[in-house]
Amino acid sequence: MSHFERPSSPALLPSSARRRLVLGATGAAALGLAAPALVRAQAEAFTLGHLTPRTGFLGPMGEYAVMGATLAVEEVNAAGGVLGRPFKLMSEDSVNPQTASSKAQRMVERDKVFALVGEISSASGLAISQVAARAGKLFFQTGCNSDELRGKTCSRTMFHTEANNSMYVNAMGRALLRDNMVKGKRWMAFTADYAFGHDLFARTKAFMEANGAVFVSNDLVPTDTTEFSSLILKIRQQKPDLVMSNLAGNQTTNFMKQYNEFNLPIPLAGADLNCVSIWGAGREGFSGVWPIIWTHQVKAPSAQAFVAAFNKRFGKPPENQAVSDYLAVKIIARAMNETKSDDLNKLIAYLESGVKFDVLRAREGSFRKADHQLLFEMYTVTPNPDKNAGKWDVMTTSAPVPGPNESLEILQPQDNTCTFA
Known part of the structure; x- marks a missing residue:
C-alpha cells in the first residue's frame, strides 16, 4: 500500500491494527491534534x-x-x-x-x-x-x-x-550560412575563460572548420573583465573577416558597447546571448547576429x-x-x-x-x-531596423531554427558520450 492510500474501512484491518488505530485516534484527540494533524500532513509542501x-x-x-x-x-x-x-x-x-x-x-x-x-x-x-x-x-x-x-x-x-553549446553554435552557424552573412574565411574569437567558454569555443571551432573557416586567434578573457579596448585594437590590427564572441553574461554587453564605439567595419557574431545583454547594450550598443533560445517576441x-x-x-x-x-x-x-x-x-x-x-x-x-x-526550436536575433521600437524590442527575432520541416535533432551534437550510471 502506498503512503497515498488509506483503507476504506477500519473493519478491513486486522484486529491488532484496529486497536492501534483506535488508541492512536483517541490519544491524538485527547491532545486536540487528530484532524488538524492529518490536514497538515496532506498539505505539507x-x-x-x-x-x-x-x-x-x-x-x-x-x-x-x-x-x-x-x-x-x-x-x-x-x-x-x-x-x-x-x-x-x-x-x-x-x-x-x-x-x-x-x-x-x-x-x-x-x-x-x-x-x-x-x-x-x-x-x-x-x-x-x-x-x-x-x-x-x-x-x-x-x-x-x-x-x-x-x-x-x-x-x-x-x-x-x-x-547545450552545440545547439547554440549550430543555430548561429546555420543562420550565417543561410543568409551569406560572412564573405571571408579568417575569423577571430574572444572566449570567456571558464568551463562554459572553453567548451563553446571548441564547438564553434569544429563547426567553422567543417565549413571552411579558420580562426586566426582566440583570446581567453577573464570573467571579471569589463574593459576591452586592447582586444578591440587587436581586431583592428589583424583585420579578420568576422569577430566571434564566446563571452558570457554582462561581459557580452560591455564588449558589444565598446566594439560599436570603435566603429569597425568588421561583422560581429556570437555563439551565446541573453536578452539582458541586448537590453543592457541598448539600441546604440547591440549589433551582430546571435543565437538565442527564446525571446518575448515569439x-x-x-x-x-x-x-x-x-x-x-x-x-x-x-x-x-x-x-x-x-x-x-x-x-x-x-x-x-x-x-x-x-x-x-x-x-x-x-x-x-x-x-x-x-x-x-x-x-x-x-x-x-x-x-x-x-x-x-531556437532563434537568431539581429538589431531591429525600426528606430521607434521600444527599449525591449531593440532586436528582431528570426523564424525558428530548424525550419518547420526539419528534425529538432539537427542542432544536437554528433559526438555524444553520455553513459548513465
Missing part, C-alpha cells in the same frame, strides 16, 4: 531547492531565473498543486561551485527538498548534479550550456531545459500568454532565462501529476518516454532519452 547566481557577472540572468520559477510555482499552486500538495520554492544565490555544492547538500539534508532546480554556471551545475545523484534527487538544470554536462559528466537524475499562443502573465506579475517582459526555470517547474509538476507519484524512477521513466511538452514555442518539445536534453 513539496519544496524545490532553487540555486542560481544572484550576484556577479551572471547575476542579471539569475534574477530572471528566480522570477520565472516563482511564477511557475504560483501557477502550479493556483491550479491545485501536485498530488494534493503545494509546491514551495526555496531560492538562494549559488555564487560559485563550492557554494553551490554546499548549499545543495544543505537543502537535501536539512531542508528535505524534493528536487533541485536552476543554475547558470556549468561548473556549479556539475557540482549540484553530483549532490543530486548521491541523494537520489531530480535536478533540472536551467542555464548551463556545457556539452560535457550532457556527455561524459551526464547524470541519470539531471535533465536540461537550457540549450508568436506562439502559449508564449504570448506567458509574456502577458509575466508582465502582469513583474511589470516587464520575461527574459530567456526566465523561460528555462519556468518550464522546469511546470514540467516537474506535470510529471508528478500524470504519474500520480513522487517516486524518482517513475518520474525519470516518464520524462524519458518521449512525452511532448508545451515549451512556449510553435512546436512541442521532448527530452532525449540518451542525455536528457530538452529538444526545442
Whole structure:
C-alpha cells in the first residue's frame, strides 16, 4: 500500500491494527491534534531547492531565473498543486561551485527538498548534479550550456531545459550560412575563460572548420573583465573577416558597447546571448547576429500568454532565462501529476518516454532519452531596423531554427558520450 492510500474501512484491518488505530485516534484527540494533524500532513509542501547566481557577472540572468520559477510555482499552486500538495520554492544565490555544492547538500539534508532546480554556471551545475545523484534527487538544470554536462559528466537524475553549446553554435552557424552573412574565411574569437567558454569555443571551432573557416586567434578573457579596448585594437590590427564572441553574461554587453564605439567595419557574431545583454547594450550598443533560445517576441499562443502573465506579475517582459526555470517547474509538476507519484524512477521513466511538452514555442518539445536534453526550436536575433521600437524590442527575432520541416535533432551534437550510471 502506498503512503497515498488509506483503507476504506477500519473493519478491513486486522484486529491488532484496529486497536492501534483506535488508541492512536483517541490519544491524538485527547491532545486536540487528530484532524488538524492529518490536514497538515496532506498539505505539507513539496519544496524545490532553487540555486542560481544572484550576484556577479551572471547575476542579471539569475534574477530572471528566480522570477520565472516563482511564477511557475504560483501557477502550479493556483491550479491545485501536485498530488494534493503545494509546491514551495526555496531560492538562494549559488555564487560559485563550492557554494553551490554546499548549499545543495544543505537543502537535501536539512531542508528535505524534493528536487533541485536552476543554475547558470556549468561548473556549479556539475557540482549540484553530483549532490543530486548521491541523494537520489531530480535536478533540472536551467542555464548551463556545457556539452560535457550532457556527455561524459551526464547524470541519470539531471535533465536540461537550457540549450547545450552545440545547439547554440549550430543555430548561429546555420543562420550565417543561410543568409551569406560572412564573405571571408579568417575569423577571430574572444572566449570567456571558464568551463562554459572553453567548451563553446571548441564547438564553434569544429563547426567553422567543417565549413571552411579558420580562426586566426582566440583570446581567453577573464570573467571579471569589463574593459576591452586592447582586444578591440587587436581586431583592428589583424583585420579578420568576422569577430566571434564566446563571452558570457554582462561581459557580452560591455564588449558589444565598446566594439560599436570603435566603429569597425568588421561583422560581429556570437555563439551565446541573453536578452539582458541586448537590453543592457541598448539600441546604440547591440549589433551582430546571435543565437538565442527564446525571446518575448515569439508568436506562439502559449508564449504570448506567458509574456502577458509575466508582465502582469513583474511589470516587464520575461527574459530567456526566465523561460528555462519556468518550464522546469511546470514540467516537474506535470510529471508528478500524470504519474500520480513522487517516486524518482517513475518520474525519470516518464520524462524519458518521449512525452511532448508545451515549451512556449510553435512546436512541442521532448527530452532525449540518451542525455536528457530538452529538444526545442531556437532563434537568431539581429538589431531591429525600426528606430521607434521600444527599449525591449531593440532586436528582431528570426523564424525558428530548424525550419518547420526539419528534425529538432539537427542542432544536437554528433559526438555524444553520455553513459548513465
